[in-house]
Amino acid sequence: MIIEPKTRGFFCLTSHPTGCEANVREQIGYVTEQGQIADGPKNVLVIGASTGYGLASRITTAFGCGAGTVGVFFEKEPIARRPATAGWYNSIAFERAAKTAGLYAKSVNGDAFSDEIKARTVDLLRDGIGPVDLVVYSLASPRRIHPKTGEVAHSVLKPIGKVYEGLTLDTDKKIVKSITIEPATEEEVAATVSVMGGEDWAMWIDALEVAGLLAPGARTISFTYIGSKLTWPIYRAGTIGKAKEDLERAATALDERLATRGGGAHVCVMKALVTQSSSAIPVVPLYISLLYRVMKEKNLHEGSIEQIHRLFATHLYTGGSPPLLPPTDEHGLIRLDDREMRDEVQNALVPLWGTVSTENLSEIADFEGYQAEFLKLFGFGLAGIDYAADVDHQLQFES
Helix, strand or coil, X not given: CCCCCCEECCEECCCCHHHHHHHHHHHHHHHHHHCCCCCCCCEEEEECCCCHHHHHHHHHHHHHHCCEEEEEECCCCCXXXXXXXXXXXXXXXXHHHHHHCCCCEEEEECCCCCHHHHHHHHHHHHHCXXXXXXXXXXXXXXXXXXXXXXCEEECCCCECCCCEEEEEEECCCCEEEEEEECCCCHHHHHHHHHHHCCHHHHHHHHXXXXXXXXXXXXXXXXXXXXXXXXXXXXXXXXXXXXXXXHHHHHHHHHHHHHHCCCCEEEEEECCCCXXXXXXXXXXXXXXXXXXXXXXXXXXXXXXXXXXXXXXXXXXXXXXXXXXXCCCCCCCCCEECCCCCCCHHHHHHHHHHHHHCCCCCHHHHCCHHHHHHHHHXXXXXXXXXXXXXXXXXXXXXXXX
């Protein structure tokens, strides 16, 4: 099959297996070039392991710490006339590279919110690497079937309390346009918290603890974004922000539990990046396009693998006996958005935000960089790949 990118809004309907493999190997190369992270985790569970920060965490712990990993994700496998989703190919590429390097790597594909997948993962860990010393929770999903009630919740990307009026970017047409978004109802806020909040994270830790699969000193982390005041009305002050507040609530409770065994729980605040999730948020693609321009000019830009490697090497695993606690802000959050939030960056963004238009988008923003990063998520645009050649799209995991 010859596979070309087919985009529709914030979706890419196709993915390229060889390109996805090249993307994974590029990230592996970055981590190995940095050298080994001292005192890093050795047995790691990554929930949401196939793309973005979850994939970067799995790569970093494996190739930067020598860890055995189990990854959980929900991806579509290939069929005769359709390639698999990018995360499917990413995970196959990761497993092959890990096994070549002599590292344990197994995966579970299915709904991570369900009791069934939790039970399957517990069985796999028990029969494989055993208790884990790090759990990375990096789920990004638009819906959740509650495992106890069966209730289906759908997340929404809306402001709270008042109508939002601002600018957004039509990435298909390369048009900057006005957008008006009605505020969320109480039911929509609750549903978004159910999908994107901290309840399921706690359920995973519960399942591992009951099964005796949390090693002494085990840590768990999840990710959030706070961002600039330019995006607060639709992000931090919107439905997503409420969900992230619940994630932070869960982290506080989990930290108290895990501290009794020498571990802890942390929410890590990351910078704005092009991901499948961020591309769906109104306003954010425009903000990222401007941010990339500013941060690249100031030599401050990082991608997901650079962010995650810095998190592990300079915040989470810095040696000491007993292990040193990671540096946090006054709210207990680990801040990896420090470079994005520098005054020199935010002060440069404000005038750009006030003047950006369709006509000057290419001049004052890095929309081309945004597009390139978006397509790269699906295995397109990587150097050395012959995209006009037939490729075997029906790749499967090895047993």
